[in-house]
Amino acid sequence: MQYGKVTPEIIAQLKEMVGEKNVLTEGLENYSRDEMPHPEPRTPDVVVKPENTASVARILQLANEKLIPLTPRGGGTGLSGGAIPVYGGILLSLEKMKKILEIDEANFTATVEPGVTLAEFYKALAEHGLYYPVYPGELTATLGGTIATNAGGMRAVKYGVTRQSVLGLEAVLPGGDIIQSGGKLVKCSTGYDLTQLIVGSEGTLAVVTGITLKIAASPKKAELLFIPFNNLHDAISCVPDILKAGIQPIGIEFMQKDIIQLMERYNNKELPLHDYEAFLMLFVEADTEEEFFAISGRIDEVCRKHNAVDIYMPNTDEAKRTLLDAREKFYFAVQAMGMSDLADVVVPRSRIADFVEEVKKISARHNIPIIAFGHAGDGNVHLQPVGEGVKDESIRKAIMTDIFKAGISMGGTISGEHGLGFAKKDFLPMADSETKIELMRRIKHAFDPNHIMNPGKVLDF
Numbered sequence: 001m002q003y004g005k006v007t008p009e010i011i012a013q014l015k016e017m018v019g020e021k022n023v024l025t026e027g028l029e030n031y032s033r034d035e036m037p038h039p040e041p042r043t044p045d046v047v048v049k050p051e052n053t054a055s056v057a058r059i060l061q062l063a064n065e066k067l068i069p070l071t072p073r074g075g076g077t078g079l080s081g082g083a084i085p086v087y088g089g090i091l092l093s094l095e096k097m098k099k100i101l102e103i104d105e106a107n108f109t110a111t112v113e114p115g116v117t118l119a120e121f122y123k124a125l126a127e128h129g130l131y132y133p134v135y136p137g138e139l140t141a142t143l144g145g146t147i148a149t150n151a152g153g154m155r156a157v158k159y160g161v162t163r164q165s166v167l168g169l170e171a172v173l174p175g176g177d178i179i180q181s182g183g184k185l186v187k188c189s190t191g192y193d194l195t196q197l198i199v200g201s202e203g204t205l206a207v208v209t210g211i212t213l214k215i216a217a218s219p220k221k222a223e224l225l226f227i228p229f230n231n232l233h234d235a236i237s238c239v240p241d242i243l244k245a246g247i248q249p250i251g252i253e254f255m256q257k258d259i260i261q262l263m264e265r266y267n268n269k270e271l272p273l274h275d276y277e278a279f280l281m282l283f284v285e286a287d288t289e290e291e292f293f294a295i296s297g298r299i300d301e302v303c304r305k306h307n308a309v310d311i312y313m314p315n316t317d318e319a320k321r322t323l324l325d326a327r328e329k330f331y332f333a334v335q336a337m338g339m340s341d342l343a344d345v346v347v348p349r350s351r352i353a354d355f356v357e358e359v360k361k362i363s364a365r366h367n368i369p370i371i372a373f374g375h376a377g378d379g380n381v382h383l384q385p386v387g388e389g390v391k392d393e394s395i396r397k398a399i400m401t402d403i404f405k406a407g408i409s410m411g412g413t414i415s416g417e418h419g420l421g422f423a424k425k426d427f428l429p430m431a432d433s434e435t436k437i438e439l440m441r442r443i444k445h446a447f448d449p450n451h452i453m454n455p456g457k458v459l460d461f
C-alpha cells in the first residue's frame, strides 16, 4: 500500500479541525511505543487529540481521502504493540474524550467517552455504590482501549471479559460516517452484531467514540483466599470441581513457587505459606460475613479433596494488600528481570497443568527460563521468557512458536486477552484457517477499503 504523506497543508487542516493546542508535531516519543515487551518504536508524523466525535469524523475523512495511515491510541498500556504507529502518519489519541456522560441506575448502564480510564470509571461508579466488574490489571488503560482489545483480567470467571459488558457503541468509520450500534438493551437481535465485531478489532475497523456498558451493584464483601498445594496438577484439578460445586468465585489465579519467591524479592515482603510448590488465589464476593464463611468452607472442602495443604484467609487490609501486590505487581517484577516477550495463550481450563508441563519442556529444550502464571479460572496462561538468551530474535521467535503450537494442540489459541496487534499478528495463520483469515480480510476491507485504519496490525494483506 502506498500511503500519503503528512504535509504542512494537512497539519494546517488538522489544526483547523481540533485547534492548535491539540495537534503535536514535536516531542512525540511518548506516542512511539506501548507496553509491548520487545518494542519496535515508531514515531508518528503527527499526534491529534480530538475533543469530540464530530472532530474524529473530520480527521478520519481527511486521512481516508489522503490515504494517511491512522492509529487510534488510548492509554498506551497495550502489550501487543497495537498502538504503535508502524507506518507513521496520524496518531489519534483519545485522551481528551474522557466524559462520563451518564450513569443510569435504573438500567444498570453507563455511557462514556473512550478516553475515560478504568481508575476514573471505577471511582465514579463507587460514588453511586456501583461497579464495573471487568478488571484488567492496569488501571491507566482507557475504556476505548479495553474495548478495542477485548481486555480480560482477573474477574472473568464470574463476569466474563470486556465483550460481555459492552451493550452499545458509537464508532466512526474511516470515511467519517458515524454509526450507533446496540444501546441500553438487554436483548438485541436486529441484524448482524456490529458492536461485538468492533469489540476486539484493535482499532483496525473503526474508532470507538462512545460506549454503553453494563454495570453492577458493588459487592458488599470482596475477599481473597490463598491456597497452597504440593504440585500444580493438584491445584489445577481443583478448579473444575470448585465450579461444579456451584461456587462462583470472581477469579481464580494460579502461581508456582518461582513466582512467589520472585514477588517476595520484588516487594520485599514475605508471603504466607511460601514453601509450597503451587498456589491458587481465589477472589470471592459475598453479601455478608456469614455468606463468605459458608462459601470459603465449601471451597476448603473441595480443595482438600485435591490435596490442598491449607487455606489462608488474610484478615487485615495489610495482609490482603501483601497478597494482592504479589499478583498485581507481577508484570513489573518480571520486566525488571529482563522480560523479552509475553504470551497470553488460552487453553481449556482443564488443560492448564498439561500446558504448563509442556512449557517446562520448551524451556529446557531452548535452555531459557520461561515464567508461567495466570488465570486458572479461565485457562489464560501468561508466559514470559526471560534472560539474556532471548534477546536473540530468532531464539525468541522459536520459543514463541513452540509455546503457541503447544497451546493450539490442546484446543487453545494464541491470545486470550492482549490481542494480536503488531507483536503476534504473524502467528495468526497457526491459529486460524486461511478461509477464516480471508473472511477477516474481507470484513476489514468492507469497513476500511483504503486500509488506513491501524495498518500493520492483526492481519497481513
Ligand SMILES: Cc1cc2nc3c(=O)[nH]c(=O)nc-3n(C[C@H](O)[C@H](O)[C@H](O)COP(=O)(O)OP(=O)(O)OC[C@H]3O[C@@H](n4cnc5c(N)ncnc54)[C@H](O)[C@@H]3O)c2cc1C
Residues within 6 Å of the ligand: 034, 035, 071, 072, 073, 074, 075, 076, 077, 078, 079, 081, 082, 083, 094, 114, 135, 136, 137, 138, 140, 141, 142, 143, 144, 145, 146, 147, 148, 149, 150, 151, 152, 153, 154, 202, 203, 204, 206, 207, 208, 209, 331, 332, 417, 418, 421, 454, 457
Ligand atoms: C501492568 C499491566 C497489566 C495488564 N493486565 C492486563 C490484564 O490483566 N488483562 C488484559 O486484558 N490486559 C492487561 N494489560 C494490557 C492493557 O492494559 C490492555 O490491553 C488495555 O485494554 C489497553 O488499553 P489502552 O487504553 O492502554 O489501549 P492502547 O494500548 O492505547 O491501545 C490498545 C489497542 O486499542 C486500540 N484503540 C485504543 N483506543 C481505541 C478507540 N477509542 N477506538 C478504536 N481503537 C482503539 C489501539 O489502536 C490499539 O490497537 C496489562 C497491561 C499492563 C501494562
